[in-house]
Amino acid sequence: MVLELYLDLLSQPCRAVYLFAKKNDIPFEFKDVALFKGKHTYFLDDISKITLSKKVPFLKDGDFVLTEGPAILLYLARKYGTPDHWYPSDAEKRARVDEYLFWHQSNMRAHAPKTLWIQVLLPLLVGQTLPEGKTKEVMDGLASSLRQLEELFLRDRPFLAGDEVSVADLVAIVELMQPWGVGCNVFQNHPRLLAWRERVEVAVGRGLFSEAHGTIARIRGLSSAQVDPQLKAQLAPLLGQILK
Numbered sequence: 001m002v003l004e005l006y007l008d009l010l011s012q013p014c015r016a017v018y019l020f021a022k023k024n025d026i027p028f029e030f031k032d033v034a035l036f037k038g039k040h041t042y043f044l045d046d047i048s049k050i051t052l053s054k055k056v057p058f059l060k061d062g063d064f065v066l067t068e069g070p071a072i073l074l075y076l077a078r079k080y081g082t083p084d085h086w087y088p089s090d091a092e093k094r095a096r097v098d099e100y101l102f103w104h105q106s107n108m109r110a111h112a113p114k115t116l117w118i119q120v121l122l123p124l125l126v127g128q129t130l131p132e133g134k135t136k137e138v139m140d141g142l143a144s145s146l147r148q149l150e151e152l153f154l155r156d157r158p159f160l161a162g163d164e165v166s167v168a169d170l171v172a173i174v175e176l177m178q179p180w181g182v183g184c185n186v187f188q189n190h191p192r193l194l195a196w197r198e199r200v201e202v203a204v205g206r207g208l209f210s211e212a213h214g215t216i217a218r219i220r221g222l223s224s225a226q227v228d229p230q231l232k233a234q235l236a237p238l239l240g241q242i243l244k
Contacts, residue, residue: 004060013069015174085164096161100168111141115179165203181216
């Protein structure tokens with residue numbers, strides 16, 4: 001059976017999975033879960049019939065269903081025997097990739113997505129903007145994560161886990177493209193990060209990189225009519241809490 005990847009390219013983990021599969025010529029059927037478009041291939045109710053998480057990305061390989069972006073990346077790397085640099089067989093090099101993936105979930109992932117919430121989703125779904133003090137709190141958290149990304153991982157290396165691009169770089173770059181898409185250029189005052197982004201784009205392929213980020217590049221043109229009603233109902237209370 002053909003591998004199925006259920007993705008919405010507005011989602012950072014979905015973009016990482018998409019980039020990895022396409023770059024490595026992994027054959028898959030792209031199941032478009034476009035929650036912010038007027039027309040969908042799959043709705044939330046459809047997804048729940050396959051996975052109870054109701055989240056993207058997820059993978060369906062025959063009867064096997066797998067959620068969570070990093071888990072999907074590592075499954076694909078192992079199953080399809082992708083080039084070793086993506087997820088190295090050497091124990092120490094692999095540990096460096098794992099180290100970043102674990103750090104990412106509670107640091108960069110905890111801050112970068114909030115720029116989309118405050119710049120686009122709050123005004124769109126709640127009709128309000130975040131108070132100035134809370135906006136500063138969000139941006140300070142992001143700035144702290146950016147500093148740590150440079151100092152703890154990138155340092156003087158070309159890529160986050162060593163001399164070659166890995167899944168750690170994919171997971172990180174798609175996250176930083178989220179604030180970029182809403183007008184917050186996180187690379188502007190970080191020349192090392194900008195140079196790293198250039199290297200990742202070249203390693204992935206500029207055309208593929210641009211293709212994967214087309215949706216986030218257009219996010220500021222999103223209208224309320226393009227939001228899935230079920231998704232709006234789920235997000236509105238959460239976004240309302242952010243305002244308190």
